[in-house]
Amino acid sequence: MEQPNDAVTAWRTAGEAGDAAAAVAALSPDVTLISPITERFTFRGHRQVRDLLEVALTLIDDITYTDEVAAGRTVALFYEARIGTTRLYEAQRLRLDDTGLISEITLYLRPLPAITLLMRRLGPELARRNGQPGLARLLPLAGGAMHSMAATGETRIMPRVAPR
Template identity: 75%
Template sequence: MTLTYAAVDQWRAAGEARDAAAAVAALTEDVRLISPITEQFEFRGRAQLGQLLEVALGAIDSITYTDQVAQGTTVALFYEGTIGGTRIHEAQRLRLTPDGLISEITLYVRPLPALTRLMSRLGPELARRNGQPGLARVIPLTAGMLHSMADTGERRFMPRAAPR
């Protein structure tokens, strides 16, 4: 059997179109996603990833995939986008099954202010969908503080450390 990357093509197109249902169709039933935000849990299965993708693709303002590297059943994708006026760069490591569906996704996001802005947008809605309205009210406060520190460091302090 020859491995095809049709599911990866579908995943890319769905991300750029911000179409969660089309993205989920490229996944195995028991897919798992390793988050760039926390080590505390993973998203597992199409149902959990479907909810996450609905929220994430609604939170990210634009996505343009720029690069794809593949070796066998591992594919690395890279995109650039914006989230609330902040540029975001994401790398995605996709693991494929022999029939080409995506079975594992590991995400890496930079720069730090993009990650903290993403956390502040995703967290409250995910908490609400999990029946935790109190947590949904607290997350913007804690994530907002983290984002403020990361954004201030990025804009005010890091430029001072630039090579001369």
């Protein structure tokens, strides 16, 4: 059986507590976080990842880690949470550096309405933090349209084609 990793334990505890500063303490200084929303950008280093976590951990409630699987210096974590009343499920692939700190995080989210809701709420604050107030005002409109389509598909269209 794999030995528990202090950085992974700290990361889990910080996520469940909504503590961005404690989460960053578990990360390598040159950490890379690969966005679950788009392949177009990656967060690099403590500052960028901290900015993302400070916003995300205020939007995502009741994070509860359910599973952990480790092989060598790669750990897969799974949690359940919610954004408002929308359920969210996330898988995280963590890669550890030689010192045991988390050096790479790849996030995977489901279902689609949770992703679009997160994008709609996360995007404007990240744009403001990046000095783009005009984009911060536009993102809720674009995100709102995508979220409306995803939520309608989830609640009204896809149930009609579910296995019987």
